[in-house]
Amino acid sequence: MAASRGPGGFTIDQVAKAASLSRRTVFNHFGTFEALLVSAxxxxxxxxxxxxxxxxxxxxxxxxxxxxxxxxxxxxxxxSVQEADLNRSGFGRDFRLWL
Structure with missing residues (x-):
């Protein structure tokens, strides 16, 4: 979700629904929305x-x-570092959207 919408483009409710979990379960596991982003x-x-x-x-x-x-x-x-380069691996695009 963050890759396509950015960190402010979705809610805990949407994450819970996508993961087939309740909102309470997501909050019990992560505590905060910010903790969810850090974990990702x-x-x-x-x-x-x-x-x-x-x-x-x-x-x-x-x-x-x-x-x-x-x-x-x-x-x-x-x-090794170049091979795993964030930009060339596709992670850079996704990772920067989280920040």
Missing amino acids: CEDVLLEINDRILDRLERSLSALGNDPDRETATLDCVCG
């Missing part, structure tokens, strides 16, 4: 973090005993 942002950031770490792990394991391991490690870190 955290979920997005966790997914991005997982993408970065997965790529980094794959890249580093492929290095083996490369004599330029330090340089190659930095390249892996940069490549």
